[in-house]
Amino acid sequence: MTHTMQELLLEVKNLEVHFFTYAGIAKAVDDVSFFMDCGEMLGVVGESGCGKTVMARSILRLIPDPPGRIVGGGIFFEGQNLLGLSEKEMQKVRGNQISMIFQEPMTSLNPVYTVGNQISEVIRLHQGLNKGDALDRCIEMLRMVGIPSPEMRVKDYPFQMSGGMRQRVMIAMALACRPKVILADEPSTALDVTIQAQILDLIRELQKELATSVVLITHDLGVIAETVQRVLVMYTGRVVEQASVEDLFNSPLHPYTEGLMRSIPSLDGKQNKYTERLKEIPGIVPDLCHLPQGCSFSPRCPRVMDVCRQEGPPFFEVWPDHYVRCWLKS
Amino acid sequence: MILNTSILKVAHLKKYFLIKGEGLFGRRKDIYAVDGVSFTIDKQETLGLVGESGCGKTTVGRCLLQLIEPTSGEIFFEGMNIVGMSRDKMRDLRREMQIIFQDPYGCLTPRMRLSALLMEPLEVHSIGTRSERKDRVAYILERVGLRPEHMQRYPHEFSGGQRQRISIARALMVNPKLIIADEPVSALDVSIRAQILNLLVELQQEFYLAYLLISHDLSVVKYMCDRIAVMYLGKIVEMAHRDEIYENYQHPYTEALLSAIPVPAVRERRGRIVLKGDVPSPINPPLGCRFHPRCSYRVEQCDQIEPELKDLGDGHFVACHLR
Amino acid sequence: MLRYILNRMVYLIPVLFFVSVVVFSFMHLIPGDPVDYMLGFESTPETRAALRSELGLDKNIVIQYLSWSGKLLKGDFSKSVVSRKPVLSTILEKLPASILLSIAATLISVWIALFAGTIAGSRRGSPIDFLVLILALLWVSIPSFWLGILLIMIFSLVFPIFPSIGYVNLFTDFVRSLHHLILPAFTLGATMAGAVTRMTRSEIIEQLSKDFVTTAWAKGLSRRVVIYKHVLKNALVPVVTFTGLQLGTLLGGTVVVEEIFAWPGIGRLVVQSIHARDYPMVQGIVLFIAVIFILVNLFVDISYAFLNPQIRLGSKD
Numbered sequence: 001m002t003h004t005m006q007e008l009l010l011e012v013k014n015l016e017v018h019f020f021t022y023a024g025i026a027k028a029v030d031d032v033s034f035f036m037d038c039g040e041m042l043g044v045v046g047e048s049g050c051g052k053t054v055m056a057r058s059i060l061r062l063i064p065d066p067p068g069r070i071v072g073g074g075i076f077f078e079g080q081n082l083l084g085l086s087e088k089e090m091q092k093v094r095g096n097q098i099s100m101i102f103q104e105p106m107t108s109l110n111p112v113y114t115v116g117n118q119i120s121e122v123i124r125l126h127q128g129l130n131k132g133d134a135l136d137r138c139i140e141m142l143r144m145v146g147i148p149s150p151e152m153r154v155k156d157y158p159f160q161m162s163g164g165m166r167q168r169v170m171i172a173m174a175l176a177c178r179p180k181v182i183l184a185d186e187p188s189t190a191l192d193v194t195i196q197a198q199i200l201d202l203i204r205e206l207q208k209e210l211a212t213s214v215v216l217i218t219h220d221l222g223v224i225a226e227t228v229q230r231v232l233v234m235y236t237g238r239v240v241e242q243a244s245v246e247d248l249f250n251s252p253l254h255p256y257t258e259g260l261m262r263s264i265p266s267l268d269g270k271q272n273k274y275t276e277r278l279k280e281i282p283g284i285v286p287d288l289c290h291l292p293q294g295c296s297f298s299p300r301c302p303r304v305m306d307v308c309r310q311e312g313p314p315f316f317e318v319w320p321d322h323y324v325r326c327w328l329k330s
Numbered sequence: 331m332i333l334n335t336s337i338l339k340v341a342h343l344k345k346y347f348l349i350k351g352e353g354l355f356g357r358r359k360d361i362y363a364v365d366g367v368s369f370t371i372d373k374q375e376t377l378g379l380v381g382e383s384g385c386g387k388t389t390v391g392r393c394l395l396q397l398i399e400p401t402s403g404e405i406f407f408e409g410m411n412i413v414g415m416s417r418d419k420m421r422d423l424r425r426e427m428q429i430i431f432q433d434p435y436g437c438l439t440p441r442m443r444l445s446a447l448l449m450e451p452l453e454v455h456s457i458g459t460r461s462e463r464k465d466r467v468a469y470i471l472e473r474v475g476l477r478p479e480h481m482q483r484y485p486h487e488f489s490g491g492q493r494q495r496i497s498i499a500r501a502l503m504v505n506p507k508l509i510i511a512d513e514p515v516s517a518l519d520v521s522i523r524a525q526i527l528n529l530l531v532e533l534q535q536e537f538y539l540a541y542l543l544i545s546h547d548l549s550v551v552k553y554m555c556d557r558i559a560v561m562y563l564g565k566i567v568e569m570a571h572r573d574e575i576y577e578n579y580q581h582p583y584t585e586a587l588l589s590a591i592p593v594p595a596v597r598e599r600r601g602r603i604v605l606k607g608d609v610p611s612p613i614n615p616p617l618g619c620r621f622h623p624r625c626s627y628r629v630e631q632c633d634q635i636e637p638e639l640k641d642l643g644d645g646h647f648v649a650c651h652l653r
Numbered sequence: 654m655l656r657y658i659l660n661r662m663v664y665l666i667p668v669l670f671f672v673s674v675v676v677f678s679f680m681h682l683i684p685g686d687p688v689d690y691m692l693g694f695e696s697t698p699e700t701r702a703a704l705r706s707e708l709g710l711d712k713n714i715v716i717q718y719l720s721w722s723g724k725l726l727k728g729d730f731s732k733s734v735v736s737r738k739p740v741l742s743t744i745l746e747k748l749p750a751s752i753l754l755s756i757a758a759t760l761i762s763v764w765i766a767l768f769a770g771t772i773a774g775s776r777r778g779s780p781i782d783f784l785v786l787i788l789a790l791l792w793v794s795i796p797s798f799w800l801g802i803l804l805i806m807i808f809s810l811v812f813p814i815f816p817s818i819g820y821v822n823l824f825t826d827f828v829r830s831l832h833h834l835i836l837p838a839f840t841l842g843a844t845m846a847g848a849v850t851r852m853t854r855s856e857i858i859e860q861l862s863k864d865f866v867t868t869a870w871a872k873g874l875s876r877r878v879v880i881y882k883h884v885l886k887n888a889l890v891p892v893v894t895f896t897g898l899q900l901g902t903l904l905g906g907t908v909v910v911e912e913i914f915a916w917p918g919i920g921r922l923v924v925q926s927i928h929a930r931d932y933p934m935v936q937g938i939v940l941f942i943a944v945i946f947i948l949v950n951l952f953v954d955i956s957y958a959f960l961n962p963q964i965r966l967g968s969k970d
Contacts, residue, residue: 047519062870094873102871107864112886112962122872157962162608173872192382193546194605197590201604219520222592249596263524265553267593272553272572273531280524284489 007079009213010059010181011035016072017051017058024289028054028068030237033315036181039211041204043228043245045218049285051237052217056183059215060094077181096126099174103186105166109158115142116154119173126177141172146202164195168202175206182207185217200227221260225249233257236288236296239315243322253324255301256281295327303328337507337540338371338394343403345389362612363389365564366403368639371508374534376541378555378572380548380587382609385561387544391510394542395429396420408507425455428501432513434493438485444496445481451503466503473536474499474529491522498529502537510542515550527554548591552576557645560584563620564612566639570646580648582625619651627652657964661954668947673725676940677718730937735929740937744919750820751918754841754910755903757834762842763849763896767885770853774888775880777858785850792847801840801913808836818915837914841907845899852895856888863887890960897953901946 017029029051036042044052057063058070061082075082077098082090094100102108110118119141120134129137135154142150145168158166167187174182184203188196204227207214216228224231224245231248233241233256241254252258259281265271283300286292292299298308307327315325347361364386371377379387392398394405396412405412407423415423431437438447448471452463468478474495485493494514501509514530515523527550533539545551551558552572559569560583568581579585589603605624610616616623622632629651637649712720724731730740766789773785809817821830860866861884869879908920915921919938926934958964 047521060871062867088875091873091875094871096873100868100871102864102868104864108868110865110869110883110887112960113883121874125873159963164608170868173868192609193548194382194586194590195609196592197602197604198606200592201602220592221520221594225594225596226592246596249594260520261594263521264594265527265549266595267549267552267576267588267591268595270573273527277531278524278528278553280528281521282525284491284522285519 008035008076009038009040009078011076012055012059012073013076014073015055015058015075016070017054017063017068018071019054019068019288021067021289023287026288027237027291028288029058031315032073032234032237032239034232034239034242036213036215038180038213039207040230041207041214041216041228043216043218043224043231044234045221045224045231046234047219047285049236049288050234052234053185054237055234056100056185056215056217059183060098060100061090062100092126095122095174095179096177097179098181098183099177099179100183101167101170101174101185101187104190105163105170106190108170109166111158113157114154115156115158115161115169119154119169119176122173123176137176138172141176142169144175144206145169145172146198147172163191164198167191167195167199171199171202171206175210175212178210178212180213182212182214183217184214186219187216188223189218189220203227221264233260236286236291238296238325239323240297240325241323247319247322251322253318253322253329254297254326255303255328256297259300259302295325335372336370337373337408338542339404339406340370340390340394341368341404341406343367343390343393343405344401345386345393345398346401359613362564362615364393364400365615367561367564367566369559369566369569371540371542373507373540374538375557376534376543376555378551378558379542379544379561380546380551380558381561382546382587384563384609384612386564386612387561388512390561391429391512391542391544394510395424395427421455425457425504426506427508427510428504428506429510429512430494430497430501430514432516434490434497434517435485437497438493440485442484443481444476444483444485447485447496448499448503451500455504457504470499470502473533474502475525489522490518491525494518494526495529498526498533502533505537506539508540508542510544512544513546514543516545516547523550530554548588560587563610563615565620565649566647567621567650568646568648569639570648571644574644574646578646580642580646580653581621581650582627582652583621586624619649657958658955661951665947665951669944672943672947673722673940674718676936676943677721679936679939725940730940731933733926733931733934735926735931735934740934741941743922743934744938744941747917747919747922749822750916751904751907751911751920753823753830753834754837754907754916754918755900757838758842758845758903759896759900761838762846766846766849767853767892770850771857771880771885771888773850774854774857775861775876775884782854785854789847789850789854792843792850794847795843797840797844798909798913800843801837801910804836804840805913820917837910837916840913841903841910845896845903848899849892849896853888853892856891857884860884860887886960890957893956893960894953897949897956901949904942904945904949 012035013033015029015032016027019026019028032051032055044055046052054063054068059075059082061070063070070083077093082093085093109115116135116138119138120131123129123134123137124131138154139150142153147153147165147168158169161169187203188199191199200223203214203216206212216223218224228245230244231242232239233254235256241248241252241257248257249261252261259279262279263281265278281300286296286299292309294310295301295308295313298304301308305327313325313327313330315323316330317323318329343364344366345364347363349359349361367386367390369377379390381387389398393400400413403413407427412420412423445467448467449463452458452466457463458466471478471481476492476495476499480488485496488496511530515526518526530541531554534541541554543551543554555572557569557571558575559566560575560581561567562583568575568579568584575584576588579588586603586605603626607624610623616633618631618633618635619625619637622628625632631651635651637651639647639649640653641647642653728741732739733743736743769785769788773782776782805817808815815836816833817836819833821833823830866879866884869883907918908924910916911918911920912924919942923935923938926938
């Protein structure tokens with residue numbers, strides 16, 4: 001595999017992931033494309049059902065089949081299409097070149113094996129170290145993620161640790177083989193606010209230190225603003241806006257993005273219930289099996305036009321590196 | 331205050347959970363969930379109870395409704411002490427105090443249709459005639475933003491936001507004076523939260539409600555509340571009017587909490603205070619000030635003497651040796 | 654850990670007491686006079702009185718219980734009225750055969766069941782899953798006497814591979830012992846195999862949906878490691894309980910199989926003793942089996958601690 005200067009680290013092209021259920025076919029990921037370069041921190045923001053988790057899991061091909069299936073598109077990692085790899089080849093990528101961190105630290109670790117066992121496992125699998133060396137590396141990783149007395153903690157079971165500690169263990173496990181990409185799916189959402197700050201700081205530090213690329217998935221716009229460099233906004237399986245984090249917050253283009261930002265009560269300033277009403281987005285997120293015709297946001301959009309209800313808008317560049325999927329900007 | 335405008339007054343509320351040790355040889359563990367909490371709520375006021383896991387805010391809410399019995403302390407509802415009240419009298423009082431829970435999925439009986447769910451409170455408290463009840467249900471249903479055709483549906487046929495509206499409707503049925511909202515929007519999607527918050531504000535005006543808003547989300551609390559109490563490990567560490575808390579916080583924990591919240595705006599990465607260590611467990615609270623192990627401002631007496639809640643004037647209370 | 658074991662052992666005392674009271678009551682709950690049943694109606698009043706006095710039936714009930722349980726604690730289970738030999742030594746003579754049969758049955762069925770259940774659970778909905786489910790249902794439904802006779806017909810008469818009756822001590826002749834053991838062990842284990850298979854399968858299915866399994870996949874582990882290292886250990890706890898309980902039951906419930914295969918174990922002994930109206934023997938056996946069952950349960954409880962570290966170390970506050 002030869003690398004060229006133009007080759008991006010990760011490129012997703014027109015990804016389609018469908019779930020085949022009794023209620024119908026849910027297009028969980030619908031024509032999603034994006035790219036990521038080395039050392040970048042990319043954010044993916046959206047609410048439940050927007051497809052961000054499915055998209056992340058598709059990159060590692062962790063979609064359970066049935067009921068889900070990747071039906072189209074390509075996922076190119078260092079130029080190679082991951083969708084074309086055999087399961088065995090894919091296993092060499094997982095945990096090794098591309099790792100994932102999950103949302104629920106309480107349940108994402110195996111309760112009957114020690115933390116040391118679980119981290120060493122991935123080290124030995126991908127790097128062929130013997131037990132002793134793997135354990136040393138394991139302790140080093142725990143130290144790197146800020147766990148005190150790591151030599152003692154390797155022998156702990158997950159239930160002996162707090163949520164914040166367990167999430168650090170997950171991060172250590174994900175970084176153990178020095179992957180090039182980390183997919184972090186809501187890594188701090190299930191944690192208390194002060195612990196959340198610790199974990200996000202840790203991810204930022206490690207990302208810089210190890211020059212890993214991180215895809216940070218979250219529903220929290222605050223986390224996006226403070227942590228990432230570029231953002232994808234997703235809604236019902238599609239990317240509706242893509243921009244640098246400054247551009248997104250300073251001049252959001254998609255009505256959904258605007259709506260999200262305005263509906264969050266701000267900590268700065270004097271906004272409270274007496275001064276103004278929160279600008280809500282009316283209606284509910286539609287059922288993925290029964291999406292409206294045309295633009296899927298049209299039933300809730302304050303600036304909807306006739307064309308929006310008939311045809312789905314294309315995804316195009318409005319300003320340099322600022323893309324949006326909306327008829328208003330065409 | 332000369333006029334008695336308070337609807338709820340809590341005095342030195344304590345709740346300890348005594349956990350027996352395992353088997354015959356285990357040691358007993360006591361959880362000091364709530365350890366001396368006092369506050370008042372005025373009519374049509376919203377008090378926010380804020381803190382992280384283990385701080386005791388949910389337990390306080392449960393104690394208020396006598397869903398759990400307090401270990402000690404007093405709770406005065408409209409002047410009457412409800413701790414130790416007889417079950418019959420408490421039953422009547424339950425009409426005045428209602429609760430909305432965090433999980434809109436778990437708190438609705440899955441086998442009851444919406445019409446039955448909403449009728450139930452009226453039937454239980456024997457309010458009104460059959461036709462009066464039907465009218466009331468229809469009225470409240472519309473007020474919370476649901477439609478008559480929803481009446482025959484089961485809970486699983488509604489979205490998260492709609493289920494929360496149902497919970498609110500159910501709470502409103504008996505015309506309460508106080509509603510305890512325990513994390514009312516945490517489990518909802520961001521775009522739905524604003525809808526529910528707006529609804530709660532409207533209803534407060536219309537039905538003359540007081541709220542106790544229990545939440546970990548400081549931006550929601552800032553929007554909704556008149557006064558805020560910050561809890562840590564079973565105690566209130568700071569309590570003040572909303573603007574005072576956000577602009578003139580006095581307690582180091584309040585500072586850290588505010589600093590930790592990610593703000594959806596791009597600006598210079600401010601010097602954030604990241605607390606070290608884990609959120610502690612209420613089983614073995616530290617001696618002295620409970621926050622001292624994680625506090626960067628601590629002085630000598632912090633690990634020996636527990637600070638009392640001091641009145642700084644203007645209704646701003648703080649429990650810290652530095653103030 | 655030690656504390657956990659001690660806790661469990663303390664519970665033994667009231668349970669054993671209760672069991673002894675129940676077993677003791679058998680003698681007195683039977684309608685009619687037990688002595689009459691034992692000796693028959695042709696016996697003379699003197700013989701009857703002698704037996705009654707020997708068995709202590711002429712004394713106050715509480716005293717009877719106390720002296721009976723007192724003797725038990727010393728290991729005296731009284732004598733058989735048929736053979737005049739001590740009950741306990743007769744039981745202990747026949748015990749090895751039953752133990753061998755029960756353990757063999759358990760081992761065979763558990764190995765098969767764990768394997769089949771794991772394959773079925775990990776390939777839910779596939780033809781293999783379907784096949785395993787049907788087999789498990791069959792195993793559970795087939796009555797052991799029918800299966801035993803069928804197996805004898807096929808494997809002893811039509812294809813004379815295995816002997817149909819007889820028992821050889823394991824230590825006397827290992828190979829011949831196994832040869833005689835296979836058919837009865839299979840028969841006895843069949844029902845258990847069916848139940849354990851279904852239980853393993855549903856546990857595996859449940860564990861597969863857990864978050865930590867996704868983490869395991871995301872680490873790049875192979876299918877074999879994910880299922881047999883990560884999932885199986887978590888699925889084992891309820892399976893171990895069930896197996897333990899079944900083993901306890903087997904030790905007492907081997908009557909049918911022992912009869913069919915003329916296996917000289919406790920089951921056969923109890924049938925013979927019932928036919929012979931040998932009450933002290935029956936009582937002794939029942940008590941013995943109850944105690945074994947309770948002890949097996951204790952071991953199962955303790956084995957939990959090895960499988961589930963949370964029980965061993967106590968959960969975090």
